Amino acid sequence: MRKFDDVFKNKAFLWGSATAAYQCEGAWDEDGKGLGEWDYFNHHSPLNINQEDGDTASDFYHFYKKDIDMMAEGKQNTYRFSIAWSRIIPNGYGQVNQAGIEFYNQVIDYCLEKDIEPNITLFHYDLPLEIAKEGGWLNVKITDYFNEYAKICFENFGDRVKLWATINEPRYYAYCTNVVGNYPPNRKLDFQSYFQYQYNLMLASAKAIRSFREMKIDGIIGIVHDNGNVEVDPATKEPENIFEVADFFYNRLILCPTLLGQLPSELDKMIQVFGFTLLRVENEAELFSYGKGDYLGLNLYNRQYVTDWQKGSSQVFHNNKGTGSNNKEGIRVENIFESSFDEQVRRNKWGREVNPRVMYTALKEIQDRYENPMIMITENGHGCYEKPDASGHVEDDERIEVFQQFLSYMQDAIDEGVNVTGYYHWSTMDLYSWINGYKKRYGLVRVDFDNQLERIPKKSYFWYRDYIINHLSQGEEKLAKSN
Ligand code: BGP
Secondary structure (H helix, E strand, O other): OOOHHHHHHHOOOEEEEEOOHHHHOOOOOOOOOOOEHHHHHHHHOOOOOOOOOOOOOOOHHHHHHHHHHHHHHOOOOEEEEEOOHHHHOOOOOOOOOHHHHHHHHHHHHHHHHOOOEEEEEEEOOOOEHHHHHOOHHHOOHHHHHHHHHHHHHHHHHOOOOOEEEEEEOHHHHHHHHHHHOOOOOOOOOOHHHHHHHHHHHHHHHHHHHHHHHHOOOOOEEEEEEEOOOEEEOOOOOOHHHHHHHHHHHHHHHHHHHHHHOOOOOOHHHHHHHHOOOOOOOOOHHHHHHOOOOOEEEEEOOOOEEEEEOOOOOOEEEOOOOOOOOOOOOEEEEOOOEEEOOOOOOOEOOOOOEOOOHHHHHHHHHHHHHOOOOOEEEEEOOOOEOOOOOOOOOOOOHHHHHHHHHHHHHHHHHHHOOOOEEEEEEEOOEOOOEOOOEOOOEOOOEEEEOOOOOEEEEOHHHHHHHHHHHHHHHHHHHHHHHHO
């Protein structure tokens, strides 16, 4: 039987890459899989602006061996992926689909054969459709359905999988589904649901973590948060107040439960400030106390740069199409705060800051404020448009440049004692981007979507391979000394 203790005995540091089920698996209706909310949305909604879907995606369902082979050849020693809930339980609760369990068994076993540590996320945005019809994450019953689903995964995969995360980016997911309105069920500027989603998602996570402990699964479990490290524009008139409200808006409903096992101490005050009703469970203090994770997964892309509310009603600034926008990205919450625009910082085609320094500041902030927890960078990467040369190869120098800077800032934080134990580049290969379809690319490996999904490693894939070889050998020397 595999043991968690052996994971870090054998690996000085986890170096890998990440994907999510809906974005890469395809096989949307194969072998008994149920429908997901994203299948329905992409097939039927006029709000699917790119007219793409994940029906085939990168077809990881059939290409998984090839993809795992490439990870191993690229010297990666870990792989973060998510499980499609509706592949395991087609309706979200009730009947289990054995073929779904078999698929993930094969993926896990093949990872292990290649000495790649599997790191599983149980929920990465793809809610089973039947559950969405029952009100999705606004319905507190979902927290029990999620717990039942988690238990099935622990029972079936817990003997081999030692690294777990309950939910991917509960905060950003709640934001896109209820405030931006670009993810199903497409509510816009609905702050009430935004906060209720976060509460229910964290409750679901706490219940699953409690089951993990009760079942005595040998391994570690945490949650994955979208970074959102808050920085206040120096021109702000009330910087402390703005920091507090923005930090609550972006981070605290996730970080306090997962790192401290409790809701934020300022919750009641913030309910007054933002003016929402939160439907709370009676024994919440006890339930949330179970939700403390063993580590924090951080998806590190950018920060939240904020200032005082200027004027005007609540509004989202979100650039869904990558056409080179120079507008700010973010939000205005009437009477409370709003996002600011930093002229000094470079931006990508989606108007999003490309600001590798935030890797360091985010890690340091968590170290200082939350008892120096174990952290894994569960996503970090650079999305852009790409053109292959005649042979299909992509020279993604821009990605390499940003990648290198992010890693160097991560190393600075580690040197100052931040307890980072792993890094996952987003993404392993090209895949479906939720709002940008197949045009915005993140992969280390190019997928030729027009030509039988052929896999062609990019320049960054080789760059990362060499980086890992270099750093693992340094790490292993240290490990050998300490063992
Ligand atoms: C994160 C998600 C990923 C991935 C990434 C890039 O928030 O966890 O699933 O999609 O962002 O985002 P996008 O594809 O929208 O650019």
